[in-house]
Amino acid sequence: MADASLNESDAEGAVAAQDRLVARLRRLDRAELAAMYEAAAEATQCLAALAERGVNPVTEALGGASVVQEWAHFPAGDVVDPATHSLYFYHAHVAHERMVDENGHFHAFVRAKELYPDLEPAAPAPAGPEAANPVAHLVGISTDATGRLLRLFTVNRWVTGEAWYDADAVSRMLDRFDMSVEAPSHDLNRWVTAVVRLFRPQIVDLIRARDASVAEFKAAHPDRDVYDARDFRVTSQTPVDFLQQIRAIESVLGEAA
Amino acid sequence: MPITGMKSALLAGRLSAIAAAIVATAPAPTPVAAAQSRTQMAQAAQSPCGPSAPDQPSGSPCGPAGASPCGPASGQPTPTPSKP
Numbered sequence: 034m035a036d037a038s039l040n041e042s043d044a045e046g047a048v049a050a051q052d053r054l055v056a057r058l059r060r061l062d063r064a065e066l067a068a069m070y071e072a073a074a075e076a077t078q079c080l081a082a083l084a085e086r087g088v089n090p091v092t093e094a095l096g097g098a099s100v101v102q103e104w105a106h107f108p109a110g111d112v113v114d115p116a117t118h119s120l121y122f123y124h125a126h127v128a129h130e131r132m133v134d135e136n137g138h139f140h141a142f143v144r145a146k147e148l149y150p151d152l153e154p155a156a157p158a159p160a161g162p163e164a165a166n167p168v169a170h171l172v173g174i175s176t177d178a179t180g181r182l183l184r185l186f187t188v189n190r191w192v193t194g195e196a197w198y199d200a201d202a203v204s205r206m207l208d209r210f211d212m213s214v215e216a217p218s219h220d221l222n223r224w225v226t227a228v229v230r231l232f233r234p235q236i237v238d239l240i241r242a243r244d245a246s247v248a249e250f251k252a253a254h255p256d257r258d259v260y261d262a263r264d265f266r267v268t269s270q271t272p273v274d275f276l277q278q279i280r281a282i283e284s285v286l287g288e289a290a
Numbered sequence: 291m292p293i294t295g296m297k298s299a300l301l302a303g304r305l306s307a308i309a310a311a312i313v314a315t316a317p318a319p320t321p322v323a324a325a326q327s328r329t330q331m332a333q334a335a336q337s338p339c340g341p342s343a344p345d346q347p348s349g350s351p352c353g354p355a356g357a358s359p360c361g362p363a364s365g366q367p368t369p370t371p372s373k374p
Contacts, residue, residue: 074300077309084315092320100323104330104338111342120341125322136322140339159337168341178319194337276313279306287303 051277057234058285065233066286072230073279079224080180090180091136093221094123101125101137108217117211118144120168121225136178138186141229143206145169145196156190156197156260167196171207172236174228182228185235186270187243190260197260200244204237231278235271242269 058066083093094107101107103125111122125137145152146166158167170193175183190197198206210229212222229236246268250259259265325331 070300070305073309074305077305077312080309080316081312084312084317087317089316092317095320100321102323102330103325106342109342122342124339126338127325128322136319140341142341163340170339173339178322179316181313181316188339191337192339194340276306276310279309283303283306290303 050272051281054277054281055284057238058281059288061234061285063286063289066282066289069231069233070279070282070286072227073282076224076227076231076275077279079220079227082220083180083224090139090221090224091123091176091178092180093218094139096217103127112212112214112217112222114212114214114222117209117213118147119210119212119226120144121212132175132184134177135175135183138176139174139225140193141171141174141210141225142168142193142195143171143209145198145202145206148206148209149202152198152202154196154198158196159191159194159261161194163194168193169198169203169206170195171203171210172229172232172239174225182273182275184270184272185232185239187239187268189247189262189265189268191263192266200237200240203240207233207236207240231275232273235273239269239271245269 061069080090083089091101095101096108098107101124104127106122106124108122111120113120119142121139121141123137123139125131131137144166145154145168154167154169158164170188173186173188175186177183207229210226212226214222247259250262250265254262
């Protein structure tokens with residue numbers, strides 16, 4: 034599902050986008066905004082630590098590889114936190130599947146059954162090695178080659194091979210995502226965690242929009258398995274800007290002060 | 291680049307200024323190479339964005355940092371749960 038605002042590149046569009054963002058953040062309570070601001074500080078601190086070593090989130094994820102081999106996972110085997118059942122990796126699609134300026138994206142997941150053993154998915158994971166302990170996809174985080182955030186997105190079930198939980202369940206899982214392990218990079222792990230927290234309102238909106246677009250597809254194609262529809266890949270997306278997010282939080286916190 | 295005044299900037303609502311300066315220092319881009327193996331192409335056609343492998347069973351220790359906390363994916367085909 035395309036978001037028209039992804040094409041807003043002129044100044045007027047940017048101002049309108051910022052106004053919408055501020056309006057969205059005004060609906061949050063102060064504690065939520067404060068948590069997002071803390072996450073922004075952590076993400077900033079991680080970026081600074083990475084820059085100090087001459088790397089950015091993308092090059093750190095590559096771990097010394099000089100190129101991003103399309104479809105390969107970085108780091109190999111993904112980053113897994115067995116204590117929080119969270120995991121993520123970075124990869125790049127083939128060129129025609131990447132948005133303008135996109136180098137690749139991070140995918141963030143949790144092991145849903147580990148966190149909520151009694152929670153039944155709306156649709157189980159496809160048969161295979163993942164089926165017994167399936168993941169739930171939280172969000173994709175697109176970046177350019179410098180690690181600058183470009184967009185957030187959700188995807189259809191077949192794309193990740195996940196168990197499909199409804200928006201309320203995935204929103205709860207979102208709060209459990211936490212990469213607390215040190216390897217392979219403390220700064221990268223914390224940056225990914227902080228980005229998920231910083232953009233929580235947008236991610237919750239995306240997850241809800243994901244369910245809405247799936248329902249729309251089902252209604253339009255009642256004879257098809259929506260979760261396995263190969264022509265239905267990205268279920269929702271939105272452009273994001275790290276600095277604009279921080280400025281919007283500061284603006285709303287300033288109004289409340 | 292040392293982080294100076296991060297906490298006070300946070301308290302004063304001035305984090306964006308520090309973040310802007312740090313973002314401006316991001317290192318140079320990395321090129322993207324073409325896919326190099328048929329195996330990866332096939333995996334991409336199934337569950338292109340799925341995880342590499344199930345993580346350790348619940349209750350297993352994480353293991354020491356720098357060991358192999360991420361499973362035996364290196365050099366092996368990436369398991370993918372769905373079939374086209």
